[in-house]
Amino acid sequence: MRIALGVSYLGTAYQGWQSQPGGKTVQDRLERALATFADVPTIATLCAGRTDAGVHGLNQVVHFDAPVERAMNSWVRGTNRYLPDDIAVQWALPVPATFHARNSARSRRYAYVLLESPVRPSVETGRVGWVFRPLALEPMQRAAHHLLGEHDFTSFRAAQCQALSPVKHLHRIDIGRRGPYWRFDFEANAFLHHMIRNIMGCLIAVGQGLRPPDWVAAVRDARNREIAAPTFAPDGLYFLGPVYDADLGLPRHTPAFDWLPL
Template structure:
């Protein structure tokens, strides 16, 4: 299998590097670095800085909230020093806490950006549906003691597929200027006592998936009808929405990029679902929309002042008289 590939210890790597990161978000304030609390970004930057012996700053594909997990968070940074692939991966993992790990690292071109080059992001929300509270899975699933009708939830969720104004499904404090997102697909399936909400979109609003999960659970319990998600979507008012589902059941499982970047393919996580057979690395088609076409052909870069620009910084430097 591809994920058993050997880490190169001979070829020094420089320039822009991309890495896949897995973490248990239980004890972190989320991805983003904060002064007053432990974050995944802070821990990763501290580990990489020790390997480089100089400060390293990283950027990610999607900022996860407090308590949310990830099995395929894609990160990039511009290496300030030359190190081998093995030194970066094994060295970082030796410095990281046990609930964060670097899965792989590869060199990428200056036109790669973990956030702005991303075409799609995929999450899975896991609900353990049984009368008694979970023990072994308690940090990785949400518990629902009332019986859920997963088929009913799936049918109701299809009204959310496509490009919509998701104002009713965003957090009250969401800072995004535009509430429109393109939801590529959403599937609700049951595997024994486990109910999985599998959803992919070009991007997500703050708490969007957790609010969708809260709405679908209300439908699955019979508290609301199958038309409820569509009715709520049309209202465009979060104050009329349902409860926000807990963070512990949410897993960031995939990020899609244009094929030219040739990033490693991995099983779709989390490993709790390995019995489903999702160990191929295969992904479904991304909708051919104007947004996706622009993302594929309009590479973006970040300059030294943090601005998004259409020309790589190195090229600008080389052409400056």
């Protein structure tokens, strides 16, 4: 039986999602917990979207082919027994054998939470990005508009990106504020490695008045990573999860969604 899981995690202590030889990734911890609960040597998972070191996940979706039969709520509670406190399976559901966590996704959603304050964060350390210079909303919205639609995002792509094509379709960028906290929401068919963090660097440069909004269009069209702003910190970046066809019945939210500002 093929099973899909919704997984939430705080990425601060991990070297990203994807398994690495050192075993200090979210995937490594999840697969060890699944195998321990199922009492089998290994269980391999595939995820909807790989996250970088320090990036968090609210509804990461993975699938695996279960080697044993268990009730769905047992996959949740039993696996969580063997996971650290900063990773938790939120739900488990059976899916068709043709389901693929990555390839079946119609789009992917991220949010970046940013603190604007003259003083660095303390209790939010690792959970928010930080700027000490004031930001202006309207210039950032104008800059973001230049990135909507289908474009070659080479200028916002990390050198080590393994994507076959730099062309992606960015469906939306929404920017809002509550008190000193900003929230930037992104949805696209797929994202390149460091794409959001590189976009954030450019939007912040515009919001602080260091660059005009139309500069972002010039960066986009140049297809040259060297002329864009530096990659912004991973701390405030959250993978909200993928979007699938409604008939699959997979949850799009977890309780942690209500914790984020806005």
